[in-house]
Amino acid sequence: MDGNLNTTSAYVTDMGNEERQNRISNILYLIKKYCMSLKKSRGRRKMLGSGLLIFRMLFGGIQPSSSDSINFQNGVNYKTKISRVLEEKSFTHQEHDTQAYRAVKISQTVFKIPYGGDSSRPNKFTAGSKARSNAKRDFEKRQTGKKKTTKPSAGSPFVQSFTIEPNFSSRPNRNRLFRKFTPNERNPGCARGPRTILLSKRGADKSTKLTTYDGFEAELTDKSENHLTSKHGHNFGVDDPLPLNSNQRATKYKQDRIRTRLNNENKAKFREGIKSSLSNPKSIIYPNVNVRGIKGRVYYDETIKCVIVIHTEGEFTGQIKKAQPITEEQLENLRKLNILS
Amino acid sequence: MNDQQNFFKLLKYSNELEVNNERWGRNNKYLSREDPEAYHALFKFLLRIEDNFHYSEKQEYIELAKDFLADQMTADDFSYSFQGTYEGITKELRRMERKESLELVNFLKPRRPQLARLLAEIYGTCDSFSLDPDINVVDEQELKDCAQILLAELQKE
Numbered sequence: 001m002d003g004n005l006n007t008t009s010a011y012v013t014d015m016g017n018e019e020r021q022n023r024i025s026n027i028l029y030l031i032k033k034y035c036m037s038l039k040k041s042r043g044r045r046k047m048l049g050s051g052l053l054i055f056r057m058l059f060g061g062i063q064p065s066s067s068d069s070i071n072f073q074n075g076v077n078y079k080t081k082i083s084r085v086l087e088e089k090s091f092t093h094q095e096h097d098t099q100a101y102r103a104v105k106i107s108q109t110v111f112k113i114p115y116g117g118d119s120s121r122p123n124k125f126t127a128g129s130k131a132r133s134n135a136k137r138d139f140e141k142r143q144t145g146k147k148k149t150t151k152p153s154a155g156s157p158f159v160q161s162f163t164i165e166p167n168f169s170s171r172p173n174r175n176r177l178f179r180k181f182t183p184n185e186r187n188p189g190c191a192r193g194p195r196t197i198l199l200s201k202r203g204a205d206k207s208t209k210l211t212t213y214d215g216f217e218a219e220l221t222d223k224s225e226n227h228l229t230s231k232h233g234h235n236f237g238v239d240d241p242l243p244l245n246s247n248q249r250a251t252k253y254k255q256d257r258i259r260t261r262l263n264n265e266n267k268a269k270f271r272e273g274i275k276s277s278l279s280n281p282k283s284i285i286y287p288n289v290n291v292r293g294i295k296g297r298v299y300y301d302e303t304i305k306c307v308i309v310i311h312t313e314g315e316f317t318g319q320i321k322k323a324q325p326i327t328e329e330q331l332e333n334l335r336k337l338n339i340l341s
Numbered sequence: 342m343n344d345q346q347n348f349f350k351l352l353k354y355s356n357e358l359e360v361n362n363e364r365w366g367r368n369n370k371y372l373s374r375e376d377p378e379a380y381h382a383l384f385k386f387l388l389r390i391e392d393n394f395h396y397s398e399k400q401e402y403i404e405l406a407k408d409f410l411a412d413q414m415t416a417d418d419f420s421y422s423f424q425g426t427y428e429g430i431t432k433e434l435r436r437m438e439r440k441e442s443l444e445l446v447n448f449l450k451p452r453r454p455q456l457a458r459l460l461a462e463i464y465g466t467c468d469s470f471s472l473d474p475d476i477n478v479v480d481e482q483e484l485k486d487c488a489q490i491l492l493a494e495l496q497k498e
Contacts, residue, residue, distance in 0.1 A: 223473060253401070
């Protein structure tokens with residue numbers, strides 16, 4: 001083998017120009033390399049091929065011919081086709097995932113929406129991405145009963161941004177619109193505060209359960225409490241009068257102190273006053289009194305000279321409908337006639 | 342012992358009990374329980390005084406009724422004003438009783454039961470009036486009728 005190579009190199013050196021010498025030195029390098037490979041017993045066919053390559057380089061250059069180029073391209077295309085076929089065949093073994101995969105592949109090409117920015121990076125907000133996430137979600141749905149191998153999808157931020165969650169409703173402060181109105185303490189209005197405050201939602205008449213000292217159950221509704229606090233708050237220990245209205249007459253009997261300001265604090269004080277009178281064991285009970293045509297149970301608190309009336313018949317049975325001071329005349333009617341006007 | 346002396350004696354007894362009640366806490370002793378007979382005697386005096394005290398302030402009621410009937414105030418304002426006047430007079434009377442004021446003698450006249458009952462009824466009517474339709478059981482016309490009757494009753498004497 002070595003003798004054959006030497007004769008070849010002697011023939012090449014006879015050619016006499018520099019270019020050929022350079023080529024020859026390259027050829028010798030290659031020959032040595034192939035000789036080493038031959039030592040590893042790759043076979044004679046390879047040695048023949050390398051010899052042909054050497055001669056082509058010596059006499060025809062190393063550029064491949066046009067026909068070779070075509071063959072090379074064809075070879076590449078052929079290999080690519082084979083790989084795609086294999087790839088598709090491998091997916092057919094997965095029963096349901098094929099369609100999803102195809103949908104993803106199609107979506108990547110058909111539903112691609114042009115957008116700005118770096119086009120080389122995948123964008124999360126494209127229709128293709130959404131289709132991919134849908135396919136993934138469908139796949140996960142079908143995996144019911146199987147153990148999850150991947151973490152659940154965090155979901156598309158696009159979808160999340162339009163998801164209505166109870167914590168973040170679409171209308172800010174929606175629930176606050178119908179909440180209780182509380183006065184602004186920094187802006188109390190004229191006369192040290194608003195004259196009336198809407199204390200609860202309309203239609204929702206809350207009530208307080210009260211028990212008298214003799215075990216009788218009574219109910220003080222929110223509306224009755226508003227009415228009675230405004231009319232008789234001052235008789236039950238609330239000292240927060242409203243000034244006169246513009247068209248009201250002032251008299252020497254300080255009638256301007258009759259109307260009590262309505263707020264939660266005053267109502268609570270009034271309620272405590274009512275509770276105190278009802279739980280006072282010294283209060284005198286008149287169990288069957290005609291109160292403007294309706295039967296009622298009257299508790300007379302002698303200490304503050306006030307009466308509290310609980311209806312015992314009609315629409316408002318069990319409710320406290322009167323809580324007022326009582327004069328000697330009214331007390332006389334109550335005692336003798338069982339009447340309270 | 343005449344009515345005046347008897348009245349002040351009973352009033353003093355009642356006030357002493359009430360002063361003790363205030364000093365030692367509520368619900369201790371009342372004349373009505375300690376001495377019912379004395380209480381009823383005192384109560385009759387107080388009814389006479391109250392009737393006449395209200396009558397003495399009839400001009401307040403007359404002007405109030407006139408203003409309301411002339412639509413110079415709303416029904417709501419009339420209801421509060423009437424209650425304020427009625428309670429104010431009662432309150433003033435209680436203050437005089439606690440002080441055992443000699444002025445009370447001026448009202449120890451025969452009763453005016455018709456006026457007293459009318460005033461008490463109008464007070465109850467005003468108490469039932471409300472701007473809240475769910476609470477209100479008295480309308481404005483009923484209040485005007487009351488004002489008309491009161492005016493007629495006070496002006497006939």
